[in-house]
Amino acid sequence: EVQVAESGGGLVKPGGSLRLSCAVSGIIFSDYTMNWVRQAPGKGLEWVSSIGSSGSDTYYADSVKGRFTISRDNAKNSLYLQMSSLRAEDTAVYSCARLKMVVGAPTNAFDLWGQGTMVTVSS
């Protein structure tokens, strides 16, 4: 059975830091590009960051570039998001999501999602 479970969310003050984790099981984790996607309360989805299967390629949305760092540990089947200099507008549910591949090619769609972990930035 495939399972995706995020953790590490919570309440943090503006300017603070937080590290999110995502544990994945039931797939060959090291085969896939993984992503973080967030959803502010009552709002739409926002892609945050992605990391290639080996961990050497990372990409960020302009809104988080320079403040967030994505990483992974393929030996532990885990994805991470280190968040710093947090702002009120970073308040959201953060989910990890797998990039769907078809015959080895990326589809730029996300086919496996976790339930997410809530991050609240407030004084």
Place this chain on the structure above:
Amino acid sequence: QSALTQPPSASGSPGQSVTISCTGTSSDIGGYDYVSWYQQYPGKAPKLMIFEVYKRPSGVPDRFSGSKSGNTASLTVSGLQAEDEADYYCGSYAGSNNVVFGGGTKLTVL
């Protein structure tokens, strides 16, 4: 404000068809055949319904179909069923390893 524009709501009666639009620009929807659609129930994770404009993942009913014309993509749900009532989000590749999403459409089955 989301990069892609969706109507906030849509509705239809059981058995009818409903189409949800998603408007972007030539830098995202119009520039790539990488449009995706997601279904989300309250408090649940999104589910991929359509990828690469019109392709359905295994297990998605063929009542769901996708299309694109210029900078606008569409999701059509035919033969509406009660369980189709959910939020639907569109997504598109926007270049430079960036994906953008719409603000979501709440589909109500009357």
